[in-house]
Each structure stands twice: as structure tokens, then as C-alpha cells.
Amino acid sequence: MRYSDEIKLFWRTGLRFFGGRFLRYMGGPKNKGQYTCREALAGKYDSKYSKINFIVPDRRTLNDDVKYVTRNKPCIMKKMIDKVSESDPKQTGTYKICVDGKKINPSSKGEVNLWGYKDKPTYCEKQSRLSEQYDFFNATKATIEKFETFGKRALVDCDQTEKDEILYRSKGVVTILSERIRDLRQLKLKKEIFFRKLIEKCSSDWRSSQFVMVISSIKTSIFKIENCIDDLLECNDNFCFIASMTG
Incomplete structure (x- = not known):
């Protein structure tokens, strides 16, 4: 039996996600147990009594070509970002970065670093400003303590x-x-x-x-x-x- 590329892609995807149990479940029990129950002779199984859910491709066929479904290591998927950009050529949409469908929580300092891919001021610019202001407050505190040390209240x-x-x-x-x-x-x-x-x-x-x-x-x-x-x-x-x- 021949399978189209689209059909093989479906079975390869299921195999990647769920492993061999996906193929066994989708294939069904077939003639399993019929010999034990004396419903068939050893090596002679009537297809008319076979319990099949779907005709699943052979495992070797699915393993021959896996170029459609490859494992990606954790990274920024630039191809996916390009796809989103192509679907919105006028750049009128607003998008939020998600991990496994969950919104990224703000960091302890208020934002998530998008490496400059956002409107001004960027995360780094805000952090630089925050650091400068923090230093200014520390210097102000030191000035007050200096005056108090010399009794100038x-x-x-x-x-x-x-x-x-x-x-x-x-x-x-x-x-x-x-x-x-x-x-x-x-x-x-x-x-x-x-x-x-x-x-x-x-x-x-x-x-x-x-x-x-x-x-x-x-x-x-x-x-x-x-x-x-x-x-x-x-x-x-x-x-x-x-x-x-x-x-």
C-alpha cells in the first residue's frame, strides 16, 4: 500500500510525539488473542475477524525519512518569527512571547529582555537608567550621612x-x-x-x-x-x- 507524503507526515508526527504506543493504539488489536481463545489457528488469521482501527504504515517506512519532523533544541525559532511576520506584512499586530502556551512572567526587575527587538527604550537602556538612578540615590544617602557625621543636622x-x-x-x-x-x-x-x-x-x-x-x-x-x-x-x-x- 502506498501513502501520500501528507499521510506519512501525520504518522511520523504521531510517532515523534507519542512513540510506538501511538502506532499500536491507532492500529488496533488486530488478531491479538484469537489464538489463545482458540478463535484461530497458529499462523492462520482471517482478516474478516481482525479488529483494525487504521491501516498504519510499517515502522521502517516511517523511519526512512524523518526530514519533515526533526527535534529542535531550546532556542529562538527565527523561522517561526518570520512566518508570523509574513502573515502580518504591515506589522499592525501586537504579539507576546510565550513558552508552552503560557505568558512569560515579568522578571524581578520588571521586564523580559527581548535583545533590542522592541520599541525604545529597550530593556538594556532601562536597566542602565535604573543603575544610574540607584547610584545617584546611594550618593545622596552618603552625602546626608557625611553631614550627620560632622554634626550638621x-x-x-x-x-x-x-x-x-x-x-x-x-x-x-x-x-x-x-x-x-x-x-x-x-x-x-x-x-x-x-x-x-x-x-x-x-x-x-x-x-x-x-x-x-x-x-x-x-x-x-x-x-x-x-x-x-x-x-x-x-x-x-x-x-x-x-x-x-x-x-
């Missing part, structure tokens, strides 16, 4: 050079925190929009709907963002007051 105890340094540090902190407040407000707005969409999908009480877990998570996230914004605003006010006193 009030601005009146500082000379003009020290006041200029305090003003410079205060402006830098206010700038960084203001950017963070802006980003958090934008994030909060996105979560609130998503939250309202989920509530609209709930026909009755959302606490008994299928979205209860994600809605609860979003509400908690919004609450934390609001608290963080309040803390940053208070911190900003304090540094603005300090900066005004040095002027």
Missing part, C-alpha cells in the same frame, strides 16, 4: 558649597521620583481600564465569576500602586521643601 550649619550640593541632590531626587510617579499613574490607569472591562464581562457578582482571581489581583495591585504614589508624593514634598530652603 540643619542648613544653617552648612556653608554655601554644601548647600549647593544639597540643592543639586534634592533636584535630582525630585526629578527621579516625579518620573516614577508619572509611570505609576500610567500603570494604574491601564489596570483600571482592564479592571472595568473584566467587571463588564461578569453577568452578576464578580466574586462568583470565573474572573474572581484576576480581578482580586488587579484590585490588590491598584491598592499597592496608590500607596506607593502617596509615599513618593510625600517624599517629593520634603525634598522640594529642602531645596527651597537652600535657595
Whole structure:
């Protein structure tokens, strides 16, 4: 019996995924057990009584050519990315990278590195900015500790050079925190929009709907963002007051 390439591809794929048990199951029991039950003589089996599910190709036939189904080691499948790109020539779609059908979770620092294949600012640029801001905060902390070491706990105890340094540090902190407040407000707005969409999908009480877990998570996230914004605003006010006193 001859099989088309498309049919052989089906059987090779099943063999790759599930092994020999796939072929045995799809082939069916055939004449198995008939000799034991004395329904047939040894070596003489009537095809009329054979229990066959599908006519499965011989294993040697399937092993002859495996170019259609090859094992891929873990990697970025650029051919698959090209296929997606070809299906969307105008690049109007938005796609998310997934592993086994699951969305990739954000990393501990907020994002997953896409090696520059995303809109600006890239992951590396954000990490570089974060590192610079972290160093600036550490330097500001060291400046405050230095003044405390010399017993200078009030601005009146500082000379003009020290006041200029305090003003410079205060402006830098206010700038960084203001950017963070802006980003958090934008994030909060996105979560609130998503939250309202989920509530609209709930026909009755959302606490008994299928979205209860994600809605609860979003509400908690919004609450934390609001608290963080309040803390940053208070911190900003304090540094603005300090900066005004040095002027």
C-alpha cells in the first residue's frame, strides 16, 4: 500500500510525539488473542475477524525519512518569527512571547529582555537608567550621612558649597521620583481600564465569576500602586521643601 507524503507526515508526527504506543493504539488489536481463545489457528488469521482501527504504515517506512519532523533544541525559532511576520506584512499586530502556551512572567526587575527587538527604550537602556538612578540615590544617602557625621543636622550649619550640593541632590531626587510617579499613574490607569472591562464581562457578582482571581489581583495591585504614589508624593514634598530652603 502506498501513502501520500501528507499521510506519512501525520504518522511520523504521531510517532515523534507519542512513540510506538501511538502506532499500536491507532492500529488496533488486530488478531491479538484469537489464538489463545482458540478463535484461530497458529499462523492462520482471517482478516474478516481482525479488529483494525487504521491501516498504519510499517515502522521502517516511517523511519526512512524523518526530514519533515526533526527535534529542535531550546532556542529562538527565527523561522517561526518570520512566518508570523509574513502573515502580518504591515506589522499592525501586537504579539507576546510565550513558552508552552503560557505568558512569560515579568522578571524581578520588571521586564523580559527581548535583545533590542522592541520599541525604545529597550530593556538594556532601562536597566542602565535604573543603575544610574540607584547610584545617584546611594550618593545622596552618603552625602546626608557625611553631614550627620560632622554634626550638621540643619542648613544653617552648612556653608554655601554644601548647600549647593544639597540643592543639586534634592533636584535630582525630585526629578527621579516625579518620573516614577508619572509611570505609576500610567500603570494604574491601564489596570483600571482592564479592571472595568473584566467587571463588564461578569453577568452578576464578580466574586462568583470565573474572573474572581484576576480581578482580586488587579484590585490588590491598584491598592499597592496608590500607596506607593502617596509615599513618593510625600517624599517629593520634603525634598522640594529642602531645596527651597537652600535657595
